[in-house]
Amino acid sequence: MNALLRTLGLVPFFTQQLADAAVLQERVGRVMAVHRSGSTVACNSGDRVVELSSALRRKVAIARPTVGDWVILDESLSRIETVLERKSLFKRLGAGESNELQPIAANIDTLFIVTSCNEEFKESRLERYLALCAEAGAMPVIILTKADLVEDAETYVRRARKTKAGVPVEAINALDPASIHRLLAWIDKTSTVALVGSSGVGKSTILNTLAGRVLASTGEIRDDDKKGRHTTTHRELHLLPSGGLLIDVPGMRELRVADIDGAIGAVFDDIDTLAAQCKFADCRHETEPGCAVLRAIETGALDSRRLSNYKKLLRENALATASLAEKRAQGREFAKMVKEVKALKQKKGEP
Template sequence: MTIEQYGWNKSWQSKWNDKLNGYEGKEYVPGRIIGDFGSKYRVMAETGETWGELAGKLRHTLTDSGEYPAIGDWVVLVMQDGGEHAVIHGVLPRHSVISRKVAGNTLDEQIVASNVDTLFLVSALNDDFNVRRMERYLIMAWNSGANPVILLTKADLCLDAESKIAEMERTAPGVAIHAVSALLGDGREELLPYISPGQTVALTGSSGCGKSTMVNWLSGRNLQLTQDVREGDSRGRHTTTHREMFVLPDGGIIVDTPGMRELQLWEDEGGLDLAFSDISVLAAECRFSDCRHEQEEGCAVLEAVASGELDEKRLWNYRKTQRELQYQSSKEVKHKRKTAAAATKAGSSRTRNSSWRRELDDL
């Protein structure tokens, strides 16, 4: 395998040249992170595939979790031990970042994948089918800069696939939707434009939706382990435990990611309005520009609900998600202020200590 097969091109070469203007003294080479195993990374360099870890200097300069290298990143490497090991000294600017808030109350960003061209949002056509959940995935996708595409898997198990496809189309206006069956081999041709040479796609979705099966199907070999979903609720078990990248026979690059039990959204970069574009269009017709679409007179959104044009549950999810993002934004601002104050205090302390040591040296 070569770095060109993993997507290296003239655009990345240009970014590489710009990045290296600030690097001196070592023989640096480009590489791409193709496996994220937590403390260590699997990287593809010009000399082939190897293990990599962060340089100590780089680690100390990283202040936020979102700054750490992630699957899909192009990085600055120094090869060691004849190419048996690599040290990561920097990360090239990303053109897309798929991220979410880490689970729990911790206010940190978790990068799902970076430098992805197309994001496959995977949902199984079984009892776990959920359009409200897909609305959240669409917000994440639109915020990332990648092109969202919805894959409805396990079409062979669904007796009313057409009605569910229509329901998803109403939920995701303007987004490409493909119903596929790996078991029957149906729908692969529709996906070929997304997995052409040099193009990077990533799969995301809840556990058991069929992401690993899709990787195996598109690659034509068993690259990932799979498990059956639970009977009764069609919920899946975690099969994929880390993020990994593969080159497909058609030349595309695919990233498999662990299933998500929940999706807590990170910062909104306009993804809410794009995911709920129908509501955004209606809101432009409201009498008041600051209409909250709750009980105001002349609200075009509420009128659309009353007439049946807009699903009331969709509006409810829009309001709920909007409040969630606003609340998170306020928490993040407070967190940044607190962090900045702590850094300023620490800097002042270091300055005082340095001054004190200089005074002692003068005695």
């Protein structure tokens, strides 16, 4: 295998999808950035700004290439012809009124979920990210920044660990390079890591420090509302001098979920375990007698906030998934109608 492609993270999972060895040497590349005018793809012949084939342009957003995808270019090396099967995909439901799933980053091995040791820290937001990470098929690591600005950073570490049993938590000072370099323990030579979290929590600073050069502008969390300014405006994959790749995902104010039933259960497995002990199989954990979940809240074994967020994510996911299913059904009906009209025209000899 070519050394450059291996450095970019090409592993057997992807090469096994290629029937022609010549394609591997000449036409396989990785999407490093997506722009309005096209995608930057790194391949053996160098970086190329390419377009999508007409077939890919007709596909739904989730099927089109995103940052981190491995793709096959056409023979002219000017268009993306095929997107290889992904081993992981971090996605979200479109913001606003959109009911379309949008790809954020593909083939991510580890997700650095970044938050701050201040009022910006919220367990419910972490649980949302953890559910999306579980659905994506990546390993989560929670990164707590600004640990040097609080008297007891360990309190935030304990709170973060309670969001999901076994999740690794790193508390760092984003302005201390030695502190940030501890994160390299989670990045191996061929792995790809994505940085996610609200704007202003230090993602760009982490990226710049690990890369050894300025790749993204940095900003601060505002003192009045603890919300950050957007400093990263697009997603781009960067090679690290120590090996591995890193992507800083722009801060997302709205992070809606859909099609992640199993992932929610994976994050809230403690509640699911308790629910199995309830008196009634259809217990809603509200006022029912013999509810093991409510009993755990009464004894302090379970935080009521956690149960509330669990129910919120389940409701949101159910509603969004139903909307997606309806939209997909409408799309199938429309495609069927178009096909029938074309068949009728052919039968009549019309162009």
